[in-house]
Amino acid sequence: MDKTVYILGAGFSAPLGLPVMSNFLEMSKDMYLTNTIRYKDFPKVFESIDKMHKTKSYYSTDLFNIEEILSILEMRDLCGYSKNRKIFINYLIDVIEYHTPTFSRPNSQPANWYDHMFSSFRDYFWFIASMFSMQVIGNNMSNLMFELQNQKSMSYGIITLNYDLILENILYYIKSIFNCRNNFLLEKTINNSLSSSSVYLSKLHGSIDNRIIIP
Structure with missing residues (x-):
């Protein structure tokens, strides 16, 4: 892989x-x-x-x-x-x-729901989805489901120099709004048993959630 x-x-x-x-x-x-x-x-x-x-x-x-x-x-x-x-x-x-922007629940009405799925944040949501090799099941906003692809061809990791929680917030949004068959996680601790539905995230300068800020 x-x-x-x-x-x-x-x-x-x-x-x-x-x-x-x-x-x-x-x-x-x-x-x-x-x-x-x-x-x-x-x-x-x-x-x-x-x-x-x-x-x-x-x-x-x-x-x-x-x-x-x-x-x-x-x-x-x-x-x-x-x-x-x-x-x-x-x-x-x-x-x-x-x-930091807030992510509101998308409108389920438009026929072109794909374009309206995440509004102006669409590219960021699909970036996260691709990092986790998520596939989207469903044909409208009311029955969308995210699940891990059966055969992953790539494994991803993220190193960020930013203090913000954009990545964490987007993943939380996906998990809280849509049905997810897998427990997708941004793993910040190195371990030998990383699940297939987890992605390593290293924040080199710290993060505002733990109040550790490194210059």
Whole structure:
């Protein structure tokens, strides 16, 4: 069986409206203005970033890139300044969650149900379906079923540099809305007994669901 590993960067999630490293700060400022009470700690993050401009006197850095900012905070954390880093992690999670789209139940009425199946998220859903070698059974939205192909010719794995939960949310959506004959899983722990209905997912920079963010 052939094996393929996909490596995903920020460009994978950006079309869904999630910020990338270069516009993260700008989008978070717009977000802050929508609810200054809920995001009351954001100004502390913005102030910390402004203070970091002193570091540019010692080495070249891009303070519009959120990963470089996180790296500087990581170094400060090693020196005992952990409070700012915790606030910054919460800030990252808030921004990502705010911009993560929700997936609503598809309309079962259109005759061209295939095109309307997942609306503007269609390509992402079919990407997940292909990773799991799912085949779709049924001829309309009311009786669709996903199941594992009888003879898999490929085995897939995913490495992502993103913190978001786009992949996890799409798989959860498929399993919660449609009938699935198999227990499809994104496996994040290496083991010797990976089931045929599971796909390895490695998140190199961490994930917002476990609040582990690595620069």
